[in-house]
Amino acid sequence: MKQLLVFIRKEFLQVFRDRKTLLMLFGLPIAQIVLFGFALSTEIKDSKIVVVDYAKDETSTQIITKIAGSRYFDVQQSLQSTAQLEAAFKKGIIKMAVVFPANFSKDLLHTNHATIQIIADASDPNTATTITNYITNIINTYNVQLANAAGQPLQIVPEVQMLYNPELKGAPNFVPGVMALVLMLVCTMMTSVTIVKEKELGTMEILLVSPFKPIYIIFSKLVPNLIISIVNLFIILILSSVFLDLQVKGSLLLLVFATTLFIVTSLSVGLLLSIGAKTQQAAMTSSLMGMMLPTMLLTGFLFPIENMPWLLQVLANLVPSRWFFIIVKRVMLEGLGFAAVWKEILILVAMCAFLLTISLRSFKIRLQ
Amino acid sequence: MRPVIKTDKLTKRFGAFVAANELTFEVEKGEIFGFLGANGAGKTTAMRMLCGLLMPSSGKATIAGFDVYTQTDQIKRRIGYMSQKFSLYDDLTVTENIRFYGGIYGMEIKEIKAKTLELLAELQLEKEAKTLVRDLPLGWKQKLAFSVSLVHSPDIVFLDEPTGGVDPVTRRQFWDLIYHAADKGVTVFVTTHYMDEAEYCNRVSIMVDGVIAALDSPAKLKKKYGYDNIEDVFYELARKAKRSE
Numbered sequence: 001m002k003q004l005l006v007f008i009r010k011e012f013l014q015v016f017r018d019r020k021t022l023l024m025l026f027g028l029p030i031a032q033i034v035l036f037g038f039a040l041s042t043e044i045k046d047s048k049i050v051v052v053d054y055a056k057d058e059t060s061t062q063i064i065t066k067i068a069g070s071r072y073f074d075v076q077q078s079l080q081s082t083a084q085l086e087a088a089f090k091k092g093i094i095k096m097a098v099v100f101p102a103n104f105s106k107d108l109l110h111t112n113h114a115t116i117q118i119i120a121d122a123s124d125p126n127t128a129t130t131i132t133n134y135i136t137n138i139i140n141t142y143n144v145q146l147a148n149a150a151g152q153p154l155q156i157v158p159e160v161q162m163l164y165n166p167e168l169k170g171a172p173n174f175v176p177g178v179m180a181l182v183l184m185l186v187c188t189m190m191t192s193v194t195i196v197k198e199k200e201l202g203t204m205e206i207l208l209v210s211p212f213k214p215i216y217i218i219f220s221k222l223v224p225n226l227i228i229s230i231v232n233l234f235i236i237l238i239l240s241s242v243f244l245d246l247q248v249k250g251s252l253l254l255l256v257f258a259t260t261l262f263i264v265t266s267l268s269v270g271l272l273l274s275i276g277a278k279t280q281q282a283a284m285t286s287s288l289m290g291m292m293l294p295t296m297l298l299t300g301f302l303f304p305i306e307n308m309p310w311l312l313q314v315l316a317n318l319v320p321s322r323w324f325f326i327i328v329k330r331v332m333l334e335g336l337g338f339a340a341v342w343k344e345i346l347i348l349v350a351m352c353a354f355l356l357t358i359s360l361r362s363f364k365i366r367l368q
Numbered sequence: 369m370r371p372v373i374k375t376d377k378l379t380k381r382f383g384a385f386v387a388a389n390e391l392t393f394e395v396e397k398g399e400i401f402g403f404l405g406a407n408g409a410g411k412t413t414a415m416r417m418l419c420g421l422l423m424p425s426s427g428k429a430t431i432a433g434f435d436v437y438t439q440t441d442q443i444k445r446r447i448g449y450m451s452q453k454f455s456l457y458d459d460l461t462v463t464e465n466i467r468f469y470g471g472i473y474g475m476e477i478k479e480i481k482a483k484t485l486e487l488l489a490e491l492q493l494e495k496e497a498k499t500l501v502r503d504l505p506l507g508w509k510q511k512l513a514f515s516v517s518l519v520h521s522p523d524i525v526f527l528d529e530p531t532g533g534v535d536p537v538t539r540r541q542f543w544d545l546i547y548h549a550a551d552k553g554v555t556v557f558v559t560t561h562y563m564d565e566a567e568y569c570n571r572v573s574i575m576v577d578g579v580i581a582a583l584d585s586p587a588k589l590k591k592k593y594g595y596d597n598i599e600d601v602f603y604e605l606a607r608k609a610k611r612s613e
Binding site for chain 1: 441459
């Protein structure tokens, strides 16, 4: 145990002495989050919209006034019919259309229930989501006022329709994506490089001749990386909370647990790569090429996996970050609990166990 | 006196290839034992078997009385090792390296601290205690690596071509360190390419094609083969080698 601590201490000394690695370790997540964050967090003001008011009654006029009064929207014109919408969107100036049906007020008063149709240009998915959220908020606020005034629950339901990109892929998914990418990269690369470094320096032989057990060598290499990666996780979470106003909706504990699982999986991948690599350069390249590309492409945060050819879909199932990404999305963004992610967690556990076992085994064979 | 290293027909095969064939020899306590051979003659394989890095295919061997098959843990505690590759962490300081290697052998902090001062004084490196190893000249690194391999006071130290790439003056100083260690009773098992170094050993064995072709003191070997120096003896024997690298 004492020997182990000596070793872990040495690992930390080496990590903290290497400025470049340190910069990469902590700079990467910060840069990613800030970069993505500023690209996405900017408020969208004065979006140009059109209104089609078939109702032309008191309620619809009131809502239109509210929308026009908000700083988010700039009501360009009122159209006579939805037939003109297509042309308006095609010009590319209009971002959204709000359509009031003919019987709007009547429905509301008789059935306590009315709908407004909201059609957004989703070719830019980020903008589309953001502005539909804005308008839904305005309508909801109006709902509350209306209900209070009438003394009975009246409900106006905004029916949102996304044009051109109904699935809105890729919008707020990037934080889980960045988490998967950064952790995968850091863990895999760090581990494979530090182990290969010992081989390259010749210190590995000395360690093997010493009574220090090979399994301890691996363990001492993994512990600092695990700790650093968990620190990284919290950096990412704090940054996304501060810059992006994106808090963890679900259980933090569950998120940390899933992340630790993912980290250990990535560390095992690093271990596996280190066995094949002879130089630090090779280890670095193989982790970059071998891990970064599949993680970027097959995790699902840049490109939807469902749209890929079946071969890639099958391959994507083998990428650990794909499952981790789903877990983080559900826990962090949707606030779901263990029941919603146990399958993905089970898959990660299996992958982790498998990778760890074969890497430990092949590590031993090499040393024999 | 019981020999510190004792082997009996120690053999290592890799498939059909016999890297080390029936090696039988003994090394006494405090002896400096030179292990000579061309590249690929089987020196490193032999040494690795003795260090517990490689499992022998057949034959017997004991190190400090412990069996290489079953008692590798006890053996590892009693041996030091310095490889041909330079084997210190160059991003750690001199003191940190000593502390690390002492630590993984399970030495107490107090003990390590005392040993560190002793080592630094012996190597006259007191001023460089906090210098990163990468900033030291190669000769100093090599001497430091040797001292570090002795930090846990082993019975035997294995040196695998320890003086590669070092200038003659430093090599001389390095051998002073070896003598100093041997005087204190440490057995030194050293492989080398430099024939002048072979002359410094108490006994040398010359390996050719995986077998020990000759084994005796340098003086007796020279007499037996009728040459003035070990270099000629070595060439005479090595010329018979059939296998190359």
